[in-house]
Amino acid sequence: MIEIRSQAFDPWQEIPAYQAAHPELKTRAGASAAFVGTMRDFNQDERVDTLFLEHYPGMTDKHLTAIRDEAMQRWPLLGAMILHRIGEVHPGDPIVLVAVWSAHRAAAFEACRFIMEDLKSKAPFWKKETLQQGERWVESNTPGYSN
Amino acid sequence: MIEIRSQAFDPWQEIPAYQAAHPELKTRAGASAAFVGTMRDFNQDERVDTLFLEHYPGMTDKHLTAIRDEAMQRWPLLGAMILHRIGEVHPGDPIVLVAVWSAHRAAAFEACRFIMEDLKSKAPFWKKETLQQGERWVESNTPGYSN
Amino acid sequence: MVRVKFFASLREQFGAGDLDLPLRPGMSVSDVWAAAAGQPMPEHVLMARNLEYVQGDCAVEDGDEIAFFPPVTGGAA
Amino acid sequence: MVRVKFFASLREQFGAGDLDLPLRPGMSVSDVWAAAAGQPMPEHVLMARNLEYVQGDCAVEDGDEIAFFPPVTGGAA
Numbered sequence: 001m002i003e004i005r006s007q008a009f010d011p012w013q014e015i016p017a018y019q020a021a022h023p024e025l026k027t028r029a030g031a032s033a034a035f036v037g038t039m040r041d042f043n044q045d046e047r048v049d050t051l052f053l054e055h056y057p058g059m060t061d062k063h064l065t066a067i068r069d070e071a072m073q074r075w076p077l078l079g080a081m082i083l084h085r086i087g088e089v090h091p092g093d094p095i096v097l098v099a100v101w102s103a104h105r106a107a108a109f110e111a112c113r114f115i116m117e118d119l120k121s122k123a124p125f126w127k128k129e130t131l132q133q134g135e136r137w138v139e140s141n142t143p144g145y146s147n
Numbered sequence: 148m149i150e151i152r153s154q155a156f157d158p159w160q161e162i163p164a165y166q167a168a169h170p171e172l173k174t175r176a177g178a179s180a181a182f183v184g185t186m187r188d189f190n191q192d193e194r195v196d197t198l199f200l201e202h203y204p205g206m207t208d209k210h211l212t213a214i215r216d217e218a219m220q221r222w223p224l225l226g227a228m229i230l231h232r233i234g235e236v237h238p239g240d241p242i243v244l245v246a247v248w249s250a251h252r253a254a255a256f257e258a259c260r261f262i263m264e265d266l267k268s269k270a271p272f273w274k275k276e277t278l279q280q281g282e283r284w285v286e287s288n289t290p291g292y293s294n
Numbered sequence: 295m296v297r298v299k300f301f302a303s304l305r306e307q308f309g310a311g312d313l314d315l316p317l318r319p320g321m322s323v324s325d326v327w328a329a330a331a332g333q334p335m336p337e338h339v340l341m342a343r344n345l346e347y348v349q350g351d352c353a354v355e356d357g358d359e360i361a362f363f364p365p366v367t368g369g370a371a
Numbered sequence: 372m373v374r375v376k377f378f379a380s381l382r383e384q385f386g387a388g389d390l391d392l393p394l395r396p397g398m399s400v401s402d403v404w405a406a407a408a409g410q411p412m413p414e415h416v417l418m419a420r421n422l423e424y425v426q427g428d429c430a431v432e433d434g435d436e437i438a439f440f441p442p443v444t445g446g447a448a
Contacts, residue, residue, distance in 0.1 A: 016159045026239040027188040030447050033259075034181045037252065037370025041174040054302055055368070056361060059345040084368060092173040095370040105184065105263065105446075106292055112180075113256050116369060124342075125368025126302035137303045138367040145253055177370050184447025201379055202445070203438060206422040231445060242447040252369075263446060271419075272445025273379035284380045285444040 001081040002064045004055065009083060011036045011097040018081050018099065029078045029101035033108035035116050041091035043138070048129045051089040056124035060084075067118045071100070074114070075107035082115060084125065117144045148228040149211045151202060156230060158183045158244040165228050165246065176225045176248035180255035182263050188238035190285070195276045198236040203271035207231075214265045218247070221261070222254035229262060231272065264291045296321070296354055298330045301363035304339070317356050324350035326360045338365055373398070373431055375407045378440035381416070394433050401427035403437045415442055 001018055015034060019025055025032075039051050064082050071080060079101040089095060098115045102108045120141045127138040148165055162181060166172055172179075186198050211229050218227060226248040236242060245262045249255045267288045274285040298313040299305075308331055315329055323341050327350070341348050342361040354360060375390040376382075385408055392406055400418050404427070418425055419438040431437060 010163075012159045012163045016157075027186075030185055030187040032183045032185070034183075035252065035256065036179045036181075038177055038179070039174075039370060040177040040250065053368075054305075056299070056301055056342075056345075056363065059342060059361070062345050096368065103187065105182065109182065109256075109260050109263075109291075116252065116256075120366070120369040122347075122366065123368045124301065124363060124366050126364065127367045128302070137364065140365050141367050141369065144256075186447060200445075201382075203376070203378055203419075203422075203440065206419060206438070209422050243445065267443070267446040269424075269443065270445045271378065271440060271443050273441065274444045275379070284441065287442050288444050288446065 002068060003083045004060055004086055005083060006087040008093055011094050014083055014097055015099050022079050025079050025101050028103065030103050031105040031108040032099060032101045033112040034099040035112055036094050037096040039089050039091050039093050039095055043129060046131050048131060050130045052128045053086045053089055054126045055086050059124050063123045067115055071111045071115050075102060075111040077102050077107060077111055120144060149215060150230045151207055151233055152230060153234040155240055158241050161230055161244055162246050169226050172226050172248050175250065177250050178252040178255040179246060179248045180259040181246040182259055183241050184243040186236050186238050186240050186242055190276060193278050195278060197277045199275045200233045200236055201273045202233050206271050210270045214262055218258045218262050222249060222258040224249050224254060224258055267291060295356065296326055297359045298326060299361040301361065303364050304362050317354065321354045322350060323348055323352045323354060323360055326354055327362060372433065373403055374436045375403060376438040378438065380441050381439050394431065398431045399427060400425055400429045400431060400437055403431055404439060
């Protein structure tokens, strides 16, 4: 499932909803890994009030689908979902949810992280922050690996 | 939060319950990573009907706490939960939930996986499978890294 | 005709709407930038032709959609 | 006195309850195994003294809890 959503979502309801729609996962998927990215109220030491998420419709869908398909090819996944917010977002709101299911845990951990890193480096989304004074475009993403 | 539970649990309710009990996570934790291990109905090509999970009370608590504390020391985590089933488990039942929260995603991904691998190699739990014919103790865990 | 799109900070700088440009023979994606933006391309600008990432020397054909945008910043944290 | 515990397949093999053994001077964890199990230790048996993993040559003191168990198989998948 790949979705770009302009309304707030609750990842901990979206995951069981996906599972309910894919009952074959229940006894076959021994492992599920999930990542949720949430808007913080601080960035680069400045308080952020709201975030506006812009994207390139068409290209976003296409790239998220390509990322998901590549992950399904590289790891024996039984299911994968990517859900990404657009529009106006407030502190504490989830921005992105990536969840994957597999028989064993190595594939789940690795595919979940791969999808998230690929999404951050390739999917055409942009963030504009509203600060106490003025606005600014976020210029680049934080690194995804600590080394 | 570290808990050994003898009743079935729903990880997708436990995670938001933990978040609700730790409201400071809401706008500070930009990243959360979760892993759920679930009982499959097949193992080593044989149908498994039920699983009995035994543990070493006292030592289990102590080791899960040590694993959580080591993860909190190695990564800048804002929260961490480990929940593990014991007793009789059926296919589709969650067995283990590990969830962590941090400001940025690298720490969340890495700490979640570290906790899970350390748990599998050190925490004193044992599984006995009930097959169509007879029972067997699971002798060793599957590898956690694909390479 | 070539359809030109700018996103995020480039959209604010060069106009919110889509822009249609006449195709000139041998036109590259960089040529589209020059014709549409009228100034040198800043560093780090990403380019897409028909929804796929390309380099500036990529040839442009009639009916193409060419997009310019800053580094992507999706996801969170 | 030393309290001895077996878990999982070892518990089924050597008895479900806890076992109390008299402490002998200079006793190691391996000696506790020999006294409690009465046979050579199988490969891959793990040992704990007072809830911490130890090796067989670890010295035992009065009041210790010594546990023997097979490789752990917690988690899932």
